[in-house]
Each structure stands twice: as structure tokens, then as C-alpha cells.
Amino acid sequence: MTLIKRALCASLMLLGSTAFAAGTADAPAAVRLYAMDCGTIAVSDISVFSPGVDAGQKKTLTDSCYVIVHPKGVLMWDTGLSDELAAMPDGKQLGKEFHGSLKKTVAAQLKEAGIAPEKVTFLGLSHMHFDHIGNVGLFPRATLLMQKEELALAFGPDAAKFGNDPKNYPTLAANPRQELTGDHDVFGDGSVVIKRAIGHTPGHQSLFVKLKKTGNVVLSGDLAHFTKNWENRRVPSFNFDKETSLKSMNEMAAFIKENKAQFWIQHDLEQNQKLKHAPKFYE
Numbered sequence: 001m002t003l004i005k006r007a008l009c010a011s012l013m014l015l016g017s018t019a020f021a022a023g024t025a026d027a028p029a030a031v032r033l034y035a036m037d038c039g040t041i042a043v044s045d046i047s048v049f050s051p052g053v054d055a056g057q058k059k060t061l062t063d064s065c066y067v068i069v070h071p072k073g074v075l076m077w078d079t080g081l082s083d084e085l086a087a088m089p090d091g092k093q094l095g096k097e098f099h100g101s102l103k104k105t106v107a108a109q110l111k112e113a114g115i116a117p118e119k120v121t122f123l124g125l126s127h128m129h130f131d132h133i134g135n136v137g138l139f140p141r142a143t144l145l146m147q148k149e150e151l152a153l154a155f156g157p158d159a160a161k162f163g164n165d166p167k168n169y170p171t172l173a174a175n176p177r178q179e180l181t182g183d184h185d186v187f188g189d190g191s192v193v194i195k196r197a198i199g200h201t202p203g204h205q206s207l208f209v210k211l212k213k214t215g216n217v218v219l220s221g222d223l224a225h226f227t228k229n230w231e232n233r234r235v236p237s238f239n240f241d242k243e244t245s246l247k248s249m250n251e252m253a254a255f256i257k258e259n260k261a262q263f264w265i266q267h268d269l270e271q272n273q274k275l276k277h278a279p280k281f282y283e
Ligand SMILES: [Zn+2]
Pocket: 129, 131, 132, 222, 267
């Protein structure tokens, strides 16, 4: 190797390591929010989400998940469809109405963002449905932050009745956990707050994130699945409780207004496509 080539190699390596260091999430000065593509769900009849409306029409939803890196720790918010789907070129039928697929594993996206799964301090799941718990096994040591009712269903005798299959989350029962009975300020400074928003499931929750440059953001969980349903306050046929769902939606709408927050609807493909995704981040 010539001296010039060697020098070039060395500087490229340096550039590479500098870029990697800048992208790592170790203790940043300000809160960062990473959006990740954690799957795509083709729905054969969208009216399961909007009873009596658009019957028989197909619609594609995204399945997003998020990482919040705070100076005091890391919160993984939802975990999407299982990483095993990334190895299936035609995806996988998931129940009667849904067909799931995944372009790149969540594990690979975390790696690209410089976030080691073992550095994830907290695991916040909006609820226990299959499209939110697919990769909980990546975070066996993270403290699970969930509402009391959702935990009871996840690990209790009625799991199947509520559409939960413990075989899909075999490691989760061993995670340390904090049982919530309302809103929860994750890092104690008001910048990352879990918002109790029940109705979709008995212990459903959303997430409020305060970012210095971007402003305030609410991550929906499944409080609504896409913008049209949110604006028209439509409640999916499979929600646990319609009246409670509507109450939670109205309370969240008031909270969003009061806090001048953006509302990121986690399954809304069109809205989500406008976001920047990991390894880029919001701060
Ligand atoms: Zn969902």
C-alpha cells in the first residue's frame, strides 16, 4: 500500500469512527427521539377500524416504534412486528384481515443508530397486541412500564380472551416491571411522560415527549390508527370499550391543544412517511 493510500484509508477510518460516534446515543445533552420502521400491515378490510365506513376497502398501515434517548437513560416505545418477518420476502398473514411484512429488523435499525439493546433502560408498550410486542425479547433487562390492567391481562389467565398470546412474548414475564395506575413521568423532569389512555385495551397508554428543537410530540399508541379515524373519533370494532375509547381520545385532544403538541399516529402510513427515520433523530 502506498503512503497516500494508507493516509487515505486512515482518514476514511477516522471519518467513519467520527460519524459513528456522532450517531451513538450515549448520554446526549438533550432528549432525542428516533422513529423506526417496525413493519407494514396490509389490511384487507379497513372497516374493522371504522365500523360501517369504507367497508371492503383495503388500506396499508405502517407499524412504527420509537426510541427516546434521555441524558438519564433510554426508553424503547413499542417494538413492532417480530424481526423474523424481515427474512420472509412475502411477509406473513397475521389473522384474518392483516398481512405483515418488515423491511429491516429492529435490531439492525438500533445498531445503525448506535443504540445497544442492553442500554435500553425502560420498555414502554402502548399495549400488548401482536404488532407492538414483536421484539420485546431484545430487551430482557429493561424495566417494563405498563398500566396495571394491561399487565394483569398480559400475564393473567385471560390473556387469550384479549387477543394476547404469551407464546409471542416468552421473555417478558422475567423483565423487571413497574406497574402504573395513571400518567408516569419516566425520567422525573417532565420531558418523557407516559399518558394513561385506556379503551383500545384495558390498560392502553400513549407517550408525551418534550423536545427542545422539535417541540412537543404525542406518540399515539393505538388511540387512533390513522388520521381520518382520529378526526372523526371512530372507534375500531375490536376495541375493549367504545365509550372509554372516546373519552380517552377527547382527553388527549385537549391535552394536545393545551401543550401545542404534534400528534404522531403510529399506524398512519402517509403521516409517518413524512417523518425522518433512524439513524436520523429529532431533538
Ligand atoms: Zn397496533
